[in-house]
Amino acid sequence: MGDAIVLLEDIVRDYGEGEAATRALDGIDLSLEPGEFSALVGPSGSGKSTLLNIMGLLDHPTSGTVTVDGTPTDDLDDTGVTRLRGRTLGFVFQFHHLLTGFTALENVMMPAAVDRGRFSTDLRERARELLDRVGLGDFKDKNARHLSGGQKQRVAIARALTNEPELVLADEPTGNLDTKTADRVLDLLREINTDTGTAFLIVTHDEELARSCQRLIRLVDGHIVEDERTNSSGTRQKS
Numbered sequence: 218m219g220d221a222i223v224l225l226e227d228i229v230r231d232y233g234e235g236e237a238a239t240r241a242l243d244g245i246d247l248s249l250e251p252g253e254f255s256a257l258v259g260p261s262g263s264g265k266s267t268l269l270n271i272m273g274l275l276d277h278p279t280s281g282t283v284t285v286d287g288t289p290t291d292d293l294d295d296t297g298v299t300r301l302r303g304r305t306l307g308f309v310f311q312f313h314h315l316l317t318g319f320t321a322l323e324n325v326m327m328p329a330a331v332d333r334g335r336f337s338t339d340l341r342e343r344a345r346e347l348l349d350r351v352g353l354g355d356f357k358d359k360n361a362r363h364l365s366g367g368q369k370q371r372v373a374i375a376r377a378l379t380n381e382p383e384l385v386l387a388d389e390p391t392g393n394l395d396t397k398t399a400d401r402v403l404d405l406l407r408e409i410n411t412d413t414g415t416a417f418l419i420v421t422h423d424e425e426l427a428r429s430c431q432r433l434i435r436l437v438d439g440h441i442v443e444d445e446r447t448n449s450s451g452t453r454q455k456s
């Protein structure tokens with residue numbers, strides 16, 4: 218288990234204090250391995266987004282340890298966290314969060330450019346390749362405002378891949394799309410997983426989709442109640 222991308226040990230996350238306190242995560246132990254294509258399911262309010270935010274170093278647990286790419290994150294300062302996150306993780310959210318005043322290409326480059334302080338030639342080249350890969354090569358100079366919902370989400374996927382992350386955390390990436398478009402976006406994620414070995418953890422409400430993933434993790438009331446992998450012969454096994 219030494220090479221887990223993200224290792225969570227006894228994670229608790231409370232929101233609020235006293236009477237109003239909610240325990241969103243209640244002792245989560247979980248390890249995500251390189252190359253895994255996993256689904257995270259559970260009822261609304263079960264803690265899925267909270268779990269993703271903690272894995273993604275966007276939020277701190279109340280207690281417990283988060284280790285990313287072999288680095289325990291407890292003692293890291295903000296710069297250390299940002300650097301670790303930037304080189305290991307990518308994010309796709311339900312709402313694409315594209316900057317509408319900018320082109321598709323600029324949106325793909327933006328986080329890396331902010332990091333590096335400039336739009337370099339190699340960054341531009343990489344962004345162009347990524348837009349090709351998500352099938353939007355011809356739309357690179359189009360203003361994000363004028364793209365369809367599915368196209369915007371493809372741009373968001375390309376953007377998540379800019380820094381060649383080991384793991385992409387996707388919180389209901391197709392929740393805002395019609396079924397057909399959602400299927401295409403998911404096929405794309407699978408294709409990227411197969412071609413590049415990038416691991417994915419995808420939050421979804423779609424049980425059928427979840428069962429088709431290599432690994433299915435189910436959260437209820439802040440607890441993992443199911444964690445199963447499908448082996449190469451298609452049989453499910455408890456992890």
Ligand SMILES: Nc1ncnc2c1ncn2[C@@H]1O[C@H](COP(=O)(O)OP(=O)(O)O)[C@@H](O)[C@H]1O
Nearest residue numbers: 232233239241260261262263264265266267268
């Ligand atoms: N910022 C917050 N402040 C207070 N409670 C929150 C906050 N975010 C989430 N919660 C609560 O934590 C629990 C888990 O929420 P969440 O992680 O968003 O679940 P899910 O993504 O599975 O719907 C819920 O009870 C929710 O109301």
Ligand SMILES: [Mg+2]
Nearest residue numbers: 265266267388
């Ligand atoms: Mg959520």
